[in-house]
Amino acid sequence: MQFYSYFINKMIYSIRDLENRINDAIKKIPLDLSPQALYDPIRYVLSSDGKRLRPILTLMATNLFSDDVSLSLSPAVGIEIFHNFTLLHDDLMDRADMRRGNPTVHQLWGNNAAILSGDAMLIQAYTYIADVPLHLLPDVLSLFSKTAMEVCQGQQYDMDFEKRRDVTEAEYMEMIRLKTAVLIACSLKIGAMLGKASSLDSDLLYQFGIHIGMAFQLKDDLLDVYGDTKTFGKNIGGDIVCNKKTFLLIKALENSNASQRKELDKWLTAKDVDSTTKINAVKNIYDELNLKAISENLIEKYYLSALDCFSNLPVASARKNELLVLVDNLMQRHK
């Protein structure tokens, strides 16, 4: 197995290399412990087929500044544990039955297991996050705790929005910044810090991460409606079925004329309706309002802002390439 390639005498790790490193490290987390009912759900969640996006970003950020990506392996694992903890508790709160094609923890083990195993994962996340050189520990910890709290705030806003029909675009943007973007930014910044980047460069990567995170979530919203049915992991239109306040729905409520608004309101309050009929009807309004293009333009805007940040980073372009490929893949994905 080739873990690196030589490039102007430096080690640049490929996405695949880093993913393997993360998965190997996750396999080494001691989870074969008692009580089984606490650890089985954790093992189940962590062994599932995730993208490992955030820890890969951490290692890549380290690799921008250092040949030794193992410097940030432990906090990268901590961030992945944290991310999976949020999915576990979010799925319970959203009563989601499936995640990545598998039944969710509360479906398999019940609500209490989902609560308690999630709590244990959050604690475990901290254990891995804290495994950094002493002089960086306070800053890494405080960034992580700040981020974790923001993710909770984002989740709360998301739940609050379910009960409202007057959510503004600005409120929505702030919600996805908290729920999604800050963790991606934090993953990158911690990687940079451990790669001994200057605080200026670390902050630049944080900003890059915020823009990427916003684009990433907007893309997710878009794919739920306009994704490739065959390759998209979730069922198309899931957000429409459960009236989720996505960018598309918020813009539709904002931009619709009287008859479109009446139609939207009808579907938002309709009970016992056929999912496909509802999805097609709402999608039809989205099409009329040109929301696919509006959404794509906004994604492009965030993507370009991200690239602009990135171009200001004083790092050789050979070192930057893998991260650009990864981000481009995220933006071009159809699922």
Add this chain to the structure above:
Amino acid sequence: MQFYSYFINKMIYSIRDLENRINDAIKKIPLDLSPQALYDPIRYVLSSDGKRLRPILTLMATNLFSDDVSLSLSPAVGIEIFHNFTLLHDDLMDRADMRRGNPTVHQLWGNNAAILSGDAMLIQAYTYIADVPLHLLPDVLSLFSKTAMEVCQGQQYDMDFEKRRDVTEAEYMEMIRLKTAVLIACSLKIGAMLGKASSLDSDLLYQFGIHIGMAFQLKDDLLDVYGDTKTFGKNIGGDIVCNKKTFLLIKALENSNASQRKELDKWLTAKDVDSTTKINAVKNIYDELNLKAISENLIEKYYLSALDCFSNLPVASARKNELLVLVDNLMQRHK
């Protein structure tokens, strides 16, 4: 307000002084934040009328070695936040309606609020725990994370035991060590560490805390059945009503003769029975088996072991007095 008394030229803080300090510090936690639905439950839980036992122990442990109890104020607050987080999630998992005479969070705000606000509290706990001098940070963090994980393990064992009728005394003792004793021990040890105690003395206080914690939990079990109805915060017999595997029930299942066991089994499986009738019947078996005295003897044994640990601590007895008074209060309490 008098915050200390001079005693052979040293500052020794009274229980009341320390409780005030804790409550003042808790009032200063920034919780008047958005989204309200996230922070309101946290404010509710932290402003409720708790004993503040654990953070007081932390400050007292510091005061054994130092005149400056403010050294450990922040981690003491972190421990109290953590303890209240566990109560919040435990009450949700146990479907408890009331806590300290007030409705529980999930009763007032729903299950999702209880989950997410609890998560936020765990993160907040870490923020306060991490606010210690840099050279102590790794040890304090790793003790806290180890303890927090053990508390989760204890809660899981407790839930596992609900489904079993063959729980042994040894299993029960291990469960309460994890669920209750280690956090009391951790509170004391962190206080000692911040008071610049030697690692030998810190460990001695940890052991002291384990013994006190075991005695404390056994006393709780006992008070549920034999407590003073007027002063005990919970309803007498609550554990009996819900078949909770307490020390008393486990010993009863172990020590009962055939007819007593048959009677016990009847009550453990009975449905739609009058609570008072069930409580009296089960209590009657406990009385026949002399479980009050057996339990009191065991509590005394742990208490004496604790005092033995404490006597080995090379600290002037004037400094030890307040902690001994507090522990004696805990052991003599009728509620």
